[in-house]
Amino acid sequence: MTGRLLLLTVSASIVSALSLSAQPVITELQPRGAQKGKPFTLTLAGRNLGEGAKIRSTMPASFTLLTPDQPAPIPGGPMQGEGRYATFLVEPTADLAAGVYPIRVVTSEGISNVQLFTVGAFPEFTEDESRPGALPNTNDSMEDAQGLPPPPFTLNGALRGPERDMFRLSARAGEKRVIEVEARRCGSAIDPLLEILDANARVIARSEDAPLLGLDARVEVAFPRDGDYYVVVRDARFSTQTANFYRLKVGSYAYPREVFPLGGRRGELVETSLGSETVTVDLRNASSNVHQVFVNVPGSPALPVPFAVGDDPELNAPVGDGVIDSPVTINARLAKADQVDRYTLRVPTGRAMTFRIQARELGTSKLMAVITVRDEKGNVLGRSGDEPLAEDLYNVNQSRTAGDPILRLQTPAGVNQVTVTVEDLALRGGPGYAYRLNVQPVAQDFRVILNSAFVNVPAEGSVAVPLTVLRQGFEDEIQLRVANAPKGLRVEGGYVVAGLPVKETPQNRNSRGVLVLTAEPGETFESLDLTVEGVARLPDGSMIVRKAEGPGMIVNVAGASEQGAVDRQRSLTAPWMGLELVTARTKPRAATLEVTMLDRTRMAEGDQIKFRWKWTLRDATQALPKTVSAEMVGSADVRVIDMQADAKDSSTGTFMMTTTRLTRPSKYDIYITGRLNLGGGEQEDIVSRPITVKVDEVGAGNAQTRSRP
Structure with a gap:
């Protein structure tokens, strides 16, 4: 893009760890x-579920492949034309045990995403409209309602x-039934x-966002008379979702009606009320990376509910009028x-x-x-929970309801006692408005979150793995690494720049890092958790x-593409699975890509650094893009300019990166990405190995100083 100025933003430079091809x-x-x-x-439906596919799951079961490529259609519209099928016994x-289990496959082309499979206690049936070959909209009215x-x-x-x-459900007068919909808890986007x-057609019961179920629904009905009743299930926004399934459960059973307290201290036995029963939660062996476990009424067919795990001393309300020592976690509602x-x-x-408050994000409180x-x-001294949204460079999908409030402040000199108030933004209250208030001195600490x-990892190729560092009082440089990298896997990059970006706000404490994984030539390794x-x-x-803490899985929810989307439209994750970075080696990609630094010009307001990219193709007839994407990881106010493919050699080209006085002096990881169109709508993202560039502080003596790496 000769002469055009490209602002280097995270949204333009993030490279998914997922390949776009095979x-x-x-x-x-x-x-x-x-x-x-x-x-x-x-039966698994999707793409590239080739012969020899194996299921990887925590479900205690054996999986026998019956056919690697089954042509029978599965309902869901466009999904049917996307690829192949594999059926397992x-x-x-x-x-x-009843619960939710991750299902993924491993093939010669790598490892797949996770889909959740639910094991229940009741006999299972399938909606007629969801059967293979069924016509749509065949049970949308009372006249056409499917009998249960x-x-x-x-x-x-x-x-x-x-x-x-x-x-259509038949019931007798006075009969009581629990009717619930499992969707978000099972990995559905509806x-x-x-x-x-x-x-x-009069509504006798209705549920949306039932207590303790997040966005899922549950009612308990006492039917007033003998006869037929009608169960209606729909999306609350009438949205169209790719992950559009649900599980309608009907029976008479006990289930958790509350969780109080919402959590307990690691290393202890904790009693919590689930409404009808009090259970003991054993946190004595909870590891330091476990932030929640699951609890349930003994013998209940309902899915269990989350229970938070903390590290500080805990108090349960009422706590009286005395002065409370910190650090502490107070459980109240x-x-x-x-x-x-x-x-x-x-x-x-x-x-x-x-x-810090824990409530809504736990999924067991409406607060x-x-x-x-x-x-x-x-x-x-400070207030949080009703302030305007922070301008967060690394969060393009935040919302006012996207997290529980956290407040960091410096206690003034001479102040050794403070009053903390907790209220609901809309002044609501009730049994479902419990919370955990944690107060502690800011330690020099941080958390590492996997974005994938x-x-x-392609053979003889590279892939970028983006991570987010949540800073909690520690503002110095951080190095990311893989503690158990196998032979044949090169790990590079991962440098997290010290300090806060110049435009940082008190609400924004995130930093970005990128690890680049490369499969060495001639080496192989099995799929493993890094x-x-x-x-x-x-x-x-x-x-x-x-x-690092992983998301477990990521399910996109339609409508969550713009800043300010509400929390019900955020992507669905499952960190409770405790999965690390699941990694596999795949076949070589169509090309490799290399970036080198050519020279640097020191200007009065910053640096101009020139780079060259170089493609190495496996097939000389492969068309090449005229540009690449470049990222200086964790930098601020950096621009990419003068991107030009070589007029005589399309496999190479150059571009410039410019820094300013707002770019923090530091070393930085730089890598590039190019996208190849392989034909038939198939694409591959090719990632280079990273190089390191040092940005010096801008000074009067820097102008017009030219150096080579």
């Missing part, structure tokens, strides 16, 4: 669930776009709304509307402190919390090591 992809499972204790067949072990069998049962269905599914109608909880805490004077901290005279759930770590040195010389 890696295996699972788009659908059929069925989505099964009754425990019985063998069943499982699944024979569970006797100890298979006598409870208990679980029905697997799907919503094909903005429709509603209607089912936001279910559940209604129960009588024979006159806003039991009624307009309630404002107040706590007096002893804090170290002049010390940086963190005040949209606002926290305020005041000194002994009533002066507001898995990665396939342990990614962040390593840094504290001021006292000691080392701090933090293990």
Whole structure:
């Protein structure tokens, strides 16, 4: 792009760890669930599910491939034309428990994404409209409602776009039933709304975002008279989702009606109320990277609910009027509307402190919390939960409801006691408005978050693995690494620039790093879970090591493409699976790509650094792009200009990167990416190995100084 100025932004330079070409992809499972204790067949639909595909899962079962490429259609519209099918005989072990299990496949082309499979306690059925070859919109009215069998049962269905599914259920007067929809908890993108109608189409029960279920729905109905009733399932926004399945469960059973407290301290036995019963949660062996476990009413066929795990001393409300020492986690709830909880805490004077709420993000509370901290005279020291959104360079999909509030502040000199208030943004309250308030001095710490759930590394090629560092008081440089890299896997890059970007705000404490993984020529390695770590040195010389946390899976939700999207439209992840960076080696790609630094010109306002890219093709007839994407990882105010392919040799070209006074002096990892069009709509992203470039502080003596690497 000769003469054009390209602003180097994260959105333009992020390279997905997923290949766009031949890696295996699972788009659908059929069925989505099964009754425990019985063998069943499982059909995977997607792309590149070739011969020899093997299932990888935590489900205690054997998986026998019956046919590697089954042409039978699976409902869901466009998904049917995307590729092939593989069917397995699944024979569970006797100890298979009800719950949600990850399913993925491994082939010679690498490892696939995760789809979730649910094991239930009731007999399983399939919606007629979801069967292979069925016509759409055949059960959208009371007249066409599909009849349901006598409870208990679980029905697997799907919503094909903005429709509603209607089912007819017979009941006797006074009969009580629990009716619920499992969707988001099982990896579906739909936001279910559940209604129960009588024979006159009057709504006798309705649920959306039921307590403890996140966005899923549940009602408990006492039917007033003998006769037929109608169960209606639809998406709350009538949206069209790719992951459009749901599980309708009907029966008479106990389930958690509350969780209080919402969590407990690592290393302890903790009692928590689930409404009808109190259970003991064993956190004595919870590892340092475990932030939640799951709890349930004993013997319940309902899916378990999350229970938070913390490290500080815990108190359960009521805590009285005395002064509370920190660090501490206080478990409480806003039991009624307009309630404002107040706590007096002893804090170290002049010390940086963190005040954090856990509630809505746990999935077991409806609280949209606002926290305020005041000194002994009533002066507001800080407030969080109702402030404008921060301008976050590394978060293009944030929203006001995208997280529980966190407040970091410095206690003024002479202040050793503060008052903290907790309230709901809309002044709501009730049994479902519990929270955890954690107060602690800001330690020099950080967390490392994997932005990818898995990665396939091409033979003799490279792939970029982006990570986000959540800084929690530590602002120095951090080096990312792979602790268990096998022979044949080269790990490069991973440098996280020290300090905060110049335009940083108090709400924005994220930094970016990118590891580049390369499969060495002639070497092979099996699929494995890579342990990614962040390593840094504290001021006292000691080392701090933090293990990266993975998303488990990523399911896109339609409507979540712009900043300000509400939380129900955010991508669905499953960090509770505890998966690390799942990695496999794949076949070579169509080319390799290299970047080199040519020269640098020191200007009065910054540097101009010239680079060359070079393609090496496996097929000389492959068309090459005229540009590449470039990233100086973690930099601010850097631009890419004068990108030009060589007029005589299309396999090479040059570009410039310019820095300014706003670019932090530091070393940086630089890598480039090029996208090849392979024909037939297939594409491959080719990633270079990284190089290191040092940016010096801009000074008067720097102008017009020219140097070569």
